[in-house]
Amino acid sequence: EEQAKRGKFFVWYYVMLKWFFSLLIGVGTGLAAVFINLAVENFSGWKFAATFAIIKHSYLAGFLVYTIINLALVFSSVFIITQFAPAASGSGIPEIKGYLNGVDTHGILLFRTLVGKIFGSIGSVGGGLALGKEGPLVHTGACIASLLGQGGSAKYHISSRWLPIFQSDRDRRDLVTCGCAAGVAAAFRAPVGGVLFALEEMTSWWRSHLMWRVFFTSAIVAVVVRSAMGWCKNGNCGHFGSGGFIIWDISGGQEDYSFQELLPMAIIGILGGLLGALFNQLTLFLTYLRRNYLHRMGNKVKIIEVCLLSLMTSIISFGLPLLRKCTPCPTSEVNSGFECPNAPGTYGNYVDFYCSKDNEYNDLATIFFNTQDDAIRNLFSAKTIHEYSAQSLLTFLAMFYFLAVVTFGTAVPAGQFIPGIMIGSTYGRLVGMFVVKFYKKLNVEEGTYALLGAASFLGGSIRMTVSLCVIMVEITNNLKFLPLIMLVLLISKAVGDLFNEGLYDEQARLKGIPLLDFRPQQYMRNVMARDACRSRQVVSLPRIVKVADAVSVLQSTKHNGFPVVDSGRNGGSLVIGLILRSHLLVLLQSKVDFQNNSLPCELEGGPISSRHYISDFVKPVSSKGLSIEHILLSDDELGMYIDLLPFLNPSPYIVPEDMSLAKVYNLFRQLGLRHVFVVPRASHTLGLITRKDLLIEENEDPDTLELQSTSMSD
Template identity: 45%
Template sequence: RSKIQIFQYTSLKWCLCFLVGAAVGLIGFFNNLAIENIAGIKFVITSNKMLANKYMEAFLIFTAANLGLTLFAVVITTFIAPETAGSGIPEVKAYLNGVDAPVIFSFRTLLVKIVGSIAAVSSSLNVGKAGPMVHTGAIIAALTCQGGSKKYWLTWRWFRFFNNDRDRRDLVTCGSAAGIAAAFRAPVGGVLFALEEMASWWRSALLWRAFFSTAIVAILLRGLTDLCLSGKCGLFGTGGLIIYDVTSINISYHLRDVPPVLLLGVLGGIAGSLYNCLLGKVLQLYNIINEKGTAYKILLACTVSIVTSCLLFGLPWFAPCHACPPGASEPCPTIGRSGNFKKFQCPPGHYNELASLFFNTNDDAIKNLFSKDTDTEFHPLSVLIFFITCFFLSIFSYGIVAPVGLFIPVIVTGASYGRLVGLLIGSTSNLNHGLFAVLGAASLLGGSMRMTVSLCVILLELTNNLLLLPLIMLVLLVSKTVADAFNGNIYDQIMSFKGFPYLETHAEPYMRQLTVSDVVAGPLRVFSGIELVGNIVHVLRTTGHNGFPVVDEPPYSDAPVLYGLILRSHVITLLKKKSFLESPRLDVDAVERFTASDFAKQGLGNQVRIEDIALSEEEMEMYIDLHPFTNSSPYTVVETMSLAKALTLFRGVGLRHLLVVPKTSERLPVVGILTRHDFMPEHILGLHPTLERSKWKRLRFKFPLWNKIF
């Protein structure tokens, strides 16, 4: 390629990053605006009814609005794009690991994800918008990469350059970083999240480009929020959802504050692993229900919505009313808008402390819990009720078939847990309770998501206070360590539950005892360098393999020699073009009849299947010279190579196919092909059941009782 083309390519890449950042920033802002307004109007109407003492009417309106929104989200998800259910983070993570699932990156998925997540979050379900935002970012990146969606006639020819796996994966990484940046207004946290949790391969250049995308998001969000300060954004208010500006004054803490913080970390780690465990069980249960049919899916979601509405509306009645604090910065109780001091059933001049947590958006609840100088506002019992309700509601809400995330529910649960610990410890620590809430959120996040640096930075950017850093680090380290002793990361758990063949970096110890020849199996299909069309069609029709070794045989070589590897999609392109040869001969100028775009990766719905190609009997008797289209230097391993080492190569270089060649050259020059599935522990242990016994178990405390109870 010439210099100008390279310059074009590089600058287009940056343009793409810019576009992704800008699009994700805009959508993130729009999401927040929509949620804040829809939920706000709902709360305002309900509150007005309650002001008029029409409590029953208020309850019915509240429940109906929630039910309607939930129903809308579930129906569009079920009927239009079932793949958008859940947060989408496990899907994107699996894609970045090399699991190809084109359906998760379609334009339809994007629309349903955005609209569905707005509806689900507005419906007061205890679900988050961060996960769907990450998926949204990833979809936007993937679509931009393939030059728009062909189906909807939104295509840009210029971007077709990037229709290859590597560029696409890079941009999807940037997109998911931008997603977190948009959800939490945390640009550095977004980059670190993409690095720590999402990406399986990482380069320094990618770090830079992801950073650029998130910077665009941050600048855009800041600009748009400034615009909203003038009050043109309805109930969006002064920045609304995306900033929790806890405090910018100095927080002082000393060595004697460390023990309570450690305790918080340990308990948070236990709670986090319990959360993961319970969520897994509930997902299994829900899966059984959801598989029974569409009606069951909708019924399940409706049940969850109604129960949530009842709890949110019902529980605040148990709390006593408090007189408004004299020097509050906003009117108390708040009337006619979605504020913090909810009047609820209280007499004028009083507010209900539980309603300010329950009867609010999750973001406002978090803001209340994080706020400082509010040590006297909450009582332990109220916070305990809120904590338990949140804990279980968030577990039971995630499994419904709608685009819902886990981040915000975990933060709100963790914040209430931290606040509770703060209230119970009371005067023995001079940390304020808002700080305890932040640390509690950190500990529960650390216990269930198991990230470290990225969570730390996200929380710092959320709370806007760098002085918290050492404490947050400490809590995260402790809670992750404790939780890791019990079970794994929640996203990995969901991924293995969904059956994605995720390839870990490290080899399991029993893989060292095996050689690659122990796992390579099945009849191997090989093409000759110059192959009969009929043979090719037969092989393609009878197997689902995506790569085939090409072997040169006599008379074209002295002995059978491995020439290379050809991809199924390339063979199909050759068949589709029908540039066949009458007789078996080398076809050196075949390449000229094709352009690079013929072999470009096709988007969803554009793949040609072998069944779609009609070939006449005559054509079946003709030949193709596969040489020009074969990858002539594929990676190979000798059959005696240890499986662990082969995995290191496969994972380190990022392969889809790894050819296994024989040690001695008596037989066919290729023994088999290793793919991702051959490295899956289930596959290996299926072939060698005796290994199960010697399988190295991770050092975890096993509580057999737990499995019996739940």
């Protein structure tokens, strides 16, 4: 309603600002991604370089240095999270999904969460834990978007006067959607995948207007990341800066596939569904234990837990390759572009680790004693048949699966994409090895199977479909595999759905974030609206309410909205609207609307808007809002009155008492409502609104429109 009052210039300014903010979100998220990547690459680059240098002299010393560096990095991460930004732990995706569905989780979009997420990610990923930086980047993007939307953070005085004009929840949510897409686009350098991820996985309400803006943001991210990479190639980003930024280019992958191969591919899909569903179940169980027992014991326990995990990870990733014998370098693969063995302390395939002879490499170290990006690149690599032994891959699969499960849910920022890709590509490559063995004549590439395996595990765990497909295609830059990836995803998602829900949905439910699904549940078809709300009594307020009454209502109930009833012309009562708890609290706190008598106040636009800025009623995303306990009122004030009419929502949506709850659900879900009034059946109908009524323009004859319209939902 306020928008109508504003001028045309304002609308223009508003649209420009939206686009400008989309630009800023893109730039900000892109830079954050570049920063995290550079930091991680440099930290772990130096870590491996130092370890390799010391290994020449003493394995024990090397192990100690490796472990201590990891521990220090991980400790910095968990310290930041527990002491400074508790909301930044985990991937943040379930919380953001909840926010976009209409449920605020406290603190997820604060400035301190953003800072904690960025620096925590660097520590936990750089420290070599079995987690990724991609999920946290989505949260980072969302934080940047939300902070921009509310014009900076009030607490840290980083706010400006002309920015905070995005007061409606919808505008802020649109920005956060842009931020999510930007996060994915930055993490995988997949702009189209980012848009589809936001569309498929995150957002609950979607308009095609928004899509273009989301896409714009993603493209900006792509430009920023590409420019930064170009800049890094010139050596401006530290010794190891040019690494990182996952692109697992498998352009050297399989040219074609035969029908025989569809069977092993289907097996990969089934494996992905089973292992993914198991992963969801195990992490759900562990998260439950952590929430109810371990993490209740305070921050110290959380810190100790993570440090122990870091120790364990270091021991496993250093120790297991030690136990593994070295393999002679393949001779026929000199032309595959990989040096063998790789010079110690640099990135690459065929890692030389504890090998006594020249021309030998350690296949387990190649994937275990390496950064995750490099390990994935090595698993996806084509033209490297027989690089890994089945034994090594199986060992890695079991150990890494275990590590990924126990690391999930600790108090550090943690994404599930990279661990999922690691696990999936390992068993994918295993299947690929068997295919090479059995179908000897075919030009099979194990790297292609690793790719399919990665897709299948993510499909079985996160249950993404379209966006995952597109992300996979974008990171491998190869459209040919699209049908194969789809096949694998179809199977793994179907298999996984037999057992449980997707990872984010399960976690959201455990965290008490009640997501409204697209469809009503089956039982709702048989419940009537009046039965659904029978458990609680409706508390109505009169139009002119005594302050004391309002306070007592607010104290005695927890409802967020109250119907306001007035006497109609015939003396009967009449529902005139809905007042929100938060608005009542603002009125009680500001006190400027108190009046001594119970007569209606003068109803003119002027006085109200002069007493309140519209922004007074907007709840800032990053605070808990007002509480009735914090409002102090004198006895005099308690005896005064407030006229609620100017502040109420005059026409909330209504449903008749005997409408099925499924229909109410649709109304609620599709329009993103907070409250629906259940009213008695009407005695008569004043009119019927049809498509015609909504389309008639001034000088058009309504009867010329002969519509054969069909409906969606009645």
